[in-house]
Amino acid sequence: MKQYLLRYKTWLLTALGVLLIIALWEIISFSTGQLFLPEFFYSFGQAVLKLGRSLTWVSLGYTLLRLVIALAISVVCGVVLGIVAGYFPDFATVLNPLISFLRAVPTVAVMLLLVAFVPQASVYVVFLVQFPAIYQATKEGSDKAVKTFSMHMRLKGKHNITNFTQIVFPLTVDHIFLGLMQAFGLGFKAEIMAETFSYTTASYGMGKLIYNAYQNSLYTDMAAYVLITVGFVIIVDLAVNSIKKTVQNRMYRY
DSSP: OHHHHHHHHHHHHHHHHHHHHHHHHHHHHHHTTTSSSOOHHHHHHHHHHHTTSHHHHHHHHHHHHHHHHHHHHHHHHHHHHHHHHHHOHHHHHHHHHHHHHHHHSOHHHHHHHHHHHOTTHHHHHHHHHHHHHHHHHHHHHHHHHHHHTHHHHHHHOTTOTHIIIIIIHHHHHHHHHHHHHHHHHHHHHHHHHHHHHOTTTOSSOHHHHHHHHHHTTOHHHHHHHHHHHHHHHHHHHHHHHHHHHHHHHHHHTO
């Protein structure tokens, strides 16, 4: 009974949080005379209408395509380097300054530099956001596997390839998946922001739709596209969090 009450309490508090967001939106909208932020429910209605347009889905598809490309590159680089770093601590020490730098560098600064010189800059920006997350998760899994089975791997020989294929990698898969889920959520937000800055090189994308609406002072359209983007990000985050909990519960069993 208590579990059901806690579940309903969570839903109720979440609903109150949503109402708070709507209330703040309406307060800002009406206090500024709807100059740049249209009324929420009108914007929501426009968002629903825009979901019926093919351009919206095509743009969303291109955004996801760039995200998947960056994610694939991040997975290859992050998994390979993360496993090696977990197995060889000296190699991890060499990479630590680079990973720390990538985590600390302002994403906006990277965008402004890349969009001026690099085609499809959003892919590179998203890679720089996703790679450290996947690398760190993989490294932690690899390091844990090495510490747990260090004696077994010594018997085979430290440089025996089967240590990677039969021990380290299989035991690191859950950590890799956890990092991948985290990177997907972060990457989607970075992709939208990068497309907004790199509108000259991205022919389609939700970021470009938002920028075009802003450039033409179509604030209702801009608010509608923002609501669509936020809604999709929330769906992705909910799915990611659900999968992360499942993976974490599986990890804690062992």
